[in-house]
Amino acid sequence: YCRTAEYPRTLCHATSEDGITWTKDAANPVIPPMIELYEKLDWRDPYVFYNEEDKCYWILISARRLDMPVTRRGCIVLYRSKDLVNWEYYGPLYSAGNTNCPECSEMYKIGDTWYLSYSRFSEFVNTIYRTSKSPFGPWKKPKKDSYASPINSSILRRFQSHFLSEQFAEITCIRKSERIRNFIDIHITVRKKLTSLFKLEQRNVFCEILA
Secondary structure (H helix, E strand, O other), rough: OOOOOOOOOEEEOOOOOOOOOOOOOOOOOOOOOOOOOEEEEEEEEEEEEEEEEOOOEEEEEEEEEEEOOOOHOEEEEEEEEEEOOOOEEEEEOOOOOOOOOOOOEEEEEEOOOOEEEEEEOOOOOEEEEEEEEEOOOOOOOOOOEEOOOOOOOOHHHHHHHHHHHHHHOOOOOOOOOOOOOOHHHHHHHHHHHHHHHHHOOOOEEOOOOOO
């Protein structure tokens, strides 16, 4: 991301042998925004995975279409590749015409059903999902499409650790003057969120605090 560049957001590539030192691809940007079809500011949140059914790599990109109403332009664009180097444009994989921009999309298959999830900050600040029997769609909206609703436990496990660590890290701690082990409860408001989100019993969380 560079606010002053011709394209503020582009998709670039880098490689590493150890996960610490990285080498940028000289061909960067690998996938610049298609400004004839999409806004150049929102071209972001790439998600790459190997699609076994399609026998190639997929990359999902959060974007905004130019041919839609300004507050409903959000879509998820698909590119495909055999080698992670040369990418072929497929088009919008998902474009419901009801969101500003679907952020941080993820796609996976459980059983015989494909799931497409994304977050939306501009409308309801939540993470929702769509289902399909094909990775190309069409995508259906479940009756309860938020991850705050009762869902398949396999899907829940994909997001549980993220929500626990990122969304509900607020805790109320009781500190003591000497070094002792303290048992603390999650703050009551956070506990209610967890109960609603995961449909779990309210539980105490124990942690060790050294004063």
